[in-house]
Amino acid sequence: MSDVQKAMALLITSFSKYSSKEGDKNTLSKEELKELLQNEFGDMLCKTNDKAAVDSIFKDLDTNKNNSVDFGEFVNLVCCLTQMCHEYFKK
Numbered sequence: 001m002s003d004v005q006k007a008m009a010l011l012i013t014s015f016s017k018y019s020s021k022e023g024d025k026n027t028l029s030k031e032e033l034k035e036l037l038q039n040e041f042g043d044m045l046c047k048t049n050d051k052a053a054v055d056s057i058f059k060d061l062d063t064n065k066n067n068s069v070d071f072g073e074f075v076n077l078v079c080c081l082t083q084m085c086h087e088y089f090k091k
C-alpha cells in the first residue's frame with residue numbers, strides 16, 4: 001500500500017472508531033464528533049473543549065442538516081485542515 005492509501009485507510013478506521021460508539025454506526029453524533037476532535041486533532045483545533053465551538057463545527061460540517069456527520073461530511077473537515085497544514089508547511 002502506498003502512503004496515501006495508508007492515510008485513506010487510517011481516516012476510514014479513525015472515523016468508524018468514533019462513529020460506532022453510539023446510535024448510527026456510520027455517522028458521528030455531536031458527542032462523538034467532540035471526542036474525535038479532542039483525541040485526534042487536539043492542539044490543531046484549540047477550542048474543542050468550548051461547547052459553542054463544537055456546536056459551530058458540527059453545524060458547519062453537517063451540510064445536509066440531518067443532525068449527524070457522515071463520512072463524506074467528515075472528509076470536508078480533514079480536507080480543510082490538510083489544506084491549512086499545506087499552507088503552513090509551504091512557508
Ligand SMILES: [Ca+2]
Pocket residue numbers: 061062063064065066067068069070073
Ligand atoms: Ca449530515
